[in-house]
Amino acid sequence: MHDGPAHATTDIEGYVPFPADRVRAYREAGDWRDLTFHAVVDRVAEATPSRRALVGPERELSYGDLARNSRRLAGAFRDELGLRADDTVTLQLPNCVEFVEAFLACSRLGVVPAFVLPRHREQELGHVVSLTESKAVVTAGDRYDLGFDYVGLVDSVVDDHAHLDACVAVAGDGSDAPTGWHDLTALRDHDEEVDGDDVNPCNPGLFMLSGGTSGLPKAIPRTHNDYVYLWEHIARAMGVEADWTLVAGLPIPHSFAFGYVLGAGLWAGATVAVEPALKPDPLVALVDRVDGDVTTLIPKQLIDFLDAGADATLSTLRVVCSGGQKVPPDLVRRVADQWDAGFCNVFGMGEGAQVITRPDDPVEVQATTVGRPLGPGDEIRIVDEGREVPRGELGELVVRGPGVFTGYFRNEAANESSFDDDGWFYTGDVFSQRPDGTYEVWGRLDDTINRAGETIYAPAIEDVLVEHPKIAKAAVVGVPDEALGERVGAAVELRRGTASLTLDEVTAFLDERGLAVFRRPERLAVVASLPETDVGKIDRGAVEREFGAGESV
Template identity: 55%
Template sequence: MVNAHSYTYMQESACTPTTDIEGYVPFPDDRCQEYVEDGYWRNLTFHDVLDRVADDAPERTAVVGPHRELSYAELVENSRGLATYLAEEAGLERNDFVVFQLPNSSEFLEAFFACSRIGVIPVMLLPRHREAEARHVLELTEAKAVFAAGDRYRTGFDHVSLLDDVRDDFDDLTHSFAIVDDEETLPDGWTSFDAARDGELASDPSVDLDEIEVNPCNPGVLLLSGGTTGMPKGIPRTYNDYVFQWEYMAEVSGIESDWVAFPSVPIGHNASLNCVIGAAIWAGATIAVEPVLKPDALMSLIERHGGNYSLPIPTQLIDILEHPDLEEYDLSSLEVLVSGGQKVRPKAVYEFVDRWDIGFCNIFGMAEGPLICTRPADDVDVQAHTVGTPIAPHADEVRIVDESREKEVPQGDAGELSVRGPGFFTGYLRHEEENEENFDEDGWFYTEDVLALNEDGNYEVYGRLKDTIIRGGENIYAPGLEDEIIEHEKVENVAVIGIPDDRLGERVGAYVELVDGYDDLTVEEMGSFLEDQGIAVFKRPERIEVVEELPRTEVGKISKTDLRDDIVDKLENE
C-alpha cells in the first residue's frame, strides 16, 4: 500500500467550502476545521490521490480492460489531456455538473480524474437509467456536458441516442462526448471521447491545469440514490469526505498494491466507485474493468487478470455459486470479497469462505456515507450474521435511535440508524423537503434503516423502516423473516412485504422464486415449516405469490416498490 504520508497534504490548515451551488448544503466550517485537525481529512482531491501513486510508481498498471491497459503515469497523462480540452474547448468551470452514463471502462477513469483536475462535478447516471431518469438528472443539475458510451462498448442499449434525443430540451447542455471507434456513427454536435482526450484543440491551450485551485471541501462527485421510490435524489460528496472513505475502506479490506481490484456492479454506483475504485487507487492497486457484469464475464475476468478484490451484490454471489460451469473457472486468486446492498445469505458467506478461503466483508453501505462492515479476519460466523463495525470507528458518529429520533435505544434493541461525521454527506442536492425530514439541526442524518448494536459490538441489519411490517401493533422486520423462509427446500429467493389490511393495518405477504423442480408453495406448507423453526404465528406469511423472477432495481436489488404495487393491483382486482 502506498504510504499516505509520502505525499504532501495540507493537514495543518483547514479548508472552508467555497462553492455557491444553489441548493447544496456544505459542511459547517467548524466541522471542516475539526476533521482536518484530527487528521481525518487530508485535503486531497481525487486527482491528488492518483498523482501520488503515479509519482511513487509511474509504471505500475493502473487499469486494464478489454481494449487497453494504462499505467498510473499514462492515466495521469490522459486525464490531464482530457481536462485541458474540457476547460479550454468546452469551457467547463469549477462546480459545473457533467453527466456520466458510462460502462465499466478505462475511459470512465480518465474522465473522472479529468473532472477532478478542473473542479467539475461528475454525475453518476447509471447505464440502466432511461429517459425519465436522464431528464430528471439533467434538470436537477443543469449539467453543461454529458459523456456516453457509443459503438466501442456493446452495452445492449444506445445511450448516445437516448441523450441525443433529450439534449435540445436543456439549454445548459452545450457539449456531448461519446466513446466510439467509428466517429461516423456520432450524431451532429457530438465529440469523440478520444479526440477530446488526445488534445485536438483549436489553438494552443491557455489553461494551466496546475494553476486551477480545486477546493477539497467542495463537492467532487454527485451520486444518485437507488431511486426505489420516485426519481433518484442527488447525493453530493466532497473530495475530503469521499477520499476519507477511500483510505479507510482500503485499510479495512487490506488491499495491497499488487492486488487486482475489479468492480462487479456499475462503476458509477457508490459500491464500485467508493469501495472498489477509490480504495484501490488509494492503495496503488490495479483496477480491472469489464463492461459486461454477468457471472461468466466476471469469472473470466478473475481468471484472466488474477482478480483479488471486489464488491458483488448478493444476487451475484448466488449466481456464481449456482453457475453450471463454476468448476471450469479458476477463482483461486480471490483474497477479499465485500457484499451488501441487501441481505447477504449466511450460507453464501460460508460457502465462499470455505470454497476459496477468502476474507469476507459483509457490508451495510449507503451512497450517503454510512459504511459498516465485517473484517476479512473476523470469525466466519460474524461475517455471515452481522455487518461488523464502522470502517472508521473512532471518527464515525453512530447512534441507534427510537421512533421519536430523540433517544438512543438500549444496546441489543433495533432502531433507526443515525450518523454524522467526516465520511457522511450533509444533504441532498436541491431537495429541501427531504433534508428537513431526515436531518436535525445538529447535522445528524436519519437513514430510515433499522439496525441493532449487538452485545458483541457488531451491528445487525433488520431492513428499512418501510421494511417493517406493523401487523396489529406488532413490528415484523421483513429481512429477518426472509432469512427463515429462504431455508425452505422449495424456496430459491424471497421478498417479504406488508399487505394492506383494513383491520390489522398490514398482513405478511411473501413473493417467492421456487427451486427448479417445484411449481407451487402453499401458505400451509410455509406455516408448518416456520412453526418448526419456532417463528411466532403473527410473523408467518398469510399470502404467498409464486413468481418466475423477482423484479430488480437498476443495480440488481429486489424492488419491493414494484411488489407493493403488484399486490395492491391484485387486491383491487379481487
C-alpha cells in the same frame, strides 16, 4: 495539502457545505487529508508510473498513463468544451477505462460530475441534467456492445436544456463521433494539460444519486475530502495491497463499486478491472482472467457466482463484498466454505454511512452482522423517537462524520426531514448493536409490517426463507388486511430444478425453524423473477403493488 481557510468552500446555490468547525476538526484529527481524487492517483503515478492501474476489455492503463490521459482530457474539457470550476457534467458510462479518465479529468478542473447509471433512461437522465444544470453529457458511443443507443437517449433530452452545451461519446476504433458530438478518444489527444493543483478538496467532487424504489433520484453532493476518507478506510478495512486486483461486479457510478473497488484500488495503488457487460459469465471470466483478489456483488450476483460452472475456479478471491440489501447468512457461509475468502458484509449508502465486517472476522460475525463503523471519525447512534436506545434494542440509525454528506442538492424538503439541527443524518434504517459492539441491520423503517399491533421486520424473515432448499430469493412485504391491518406476504424465486412450492411447505419449514406464528407468511406468490430497482435491489414497492392487485407479482 490545501492551505486555504476551512470555511472557503464553493458557493453553489442549493449545496449545503460542511460547517467550518467540523472541517477544522476533521483536518486536525487527520480524518481529512486534503487530497483531491486526482491527487490520489498522482501520488501513485509519481512513485510507480508503470504500475498497472486499469484493465478493461479493450484497454489497459498504467498509473502514469492514467494521470497523463486525465490531464490531457481535462485540458480538452476546458479548451474545447468550455468547462470551468463548479460546472457540472453528467456522466452516463458503463464500467470502462474511459469512465475513470473522464471522472479524473473533471476532478482536475474542479468540475462536478453527476453519475447516472447505465440502466437509467430518459426520465432519470433529463431529471439529473436539469437539477444539476449540466453543461455537458459524456455517454457511451459504439465502442462497447451494450444493446442500447445511449447517443439517441441524450439526443432525446438535449433540446430541453439550454444550459447543455456539449455532448461527448466514447466512439469505437475507426468510428466517428455522431454529428455535432465530440469523441472522447480525440479529446484525450489534446495538447494542453491541466494538473488541478488549485482544486479545493473541501468542495464537491461528484454528485452520487440516491437509490430508492420510487420517484426520481436525489442528488448527493460528495466532497473530495469526505470520499477520499472513505477510500482510505475501505482499503484499510479490506486489507488491500498494491499487488491486488479488484473487480467491479456492479456499476462503478454506484456508490458500492465506486468506493469498494475503484476508490479502494486507487488509494492502495492496486489494479482495478472493469467489464461493461455486468452479466454472470463475463464477470466470472474476468475474475479468473485477471486473478481477481476482491469483487463486489449484490446477493443475487453472489448466488450466480457461487453456482458458476466447473470452468470457473474463482480461486484467487481473497475478499468478497456484498450488500445493497440484507445478505442472507447462508450465502456468507457458502463463500467461506467454497472459496475460503474473507467476507465484507456491507451496510453502505451513497450518503456516506458505512458499517462493514472485516475479512478476518469470525464467519458467524460476517454472516449475521454488518460489523463495525468504517473509520475512526464516524459517529453513530441508534434512536427511537429522539432518544438513544440501550444496546440490544432496535431503533433508527443516525450518523454524522467525515465521510457522511451534509445535505441533498437543491432539496430543502428532504433535508428538513433527514437532518436535525446538529447535522445528524437520519438514515431510515433499523439497527441494533450486539453486546460485542457489532451491529445488526434489520431493514428499512418502511420494511416494517404491522400485524395486529406486532412489529415484524421483513428482511429477518427473508433470511430464513432463503435457507429453504427450494427458495433462491425472497421478498417479504405487508399485505393490507381489514381485520389485522397487514398480513405477511412472501414472493419467492425458486432454485434451479425446482418445479413448485406450496404455502404449506413454507409453513412447515418455518415451524421447524421455530419462527413465531405471527411472523410466518400467510400469502405466497411463486414468481419467475422478483422485480428489481435500477441498482439491482429487490423492488419491494412493486411486490407490494402486485400483491394488492392479486398476488401476480
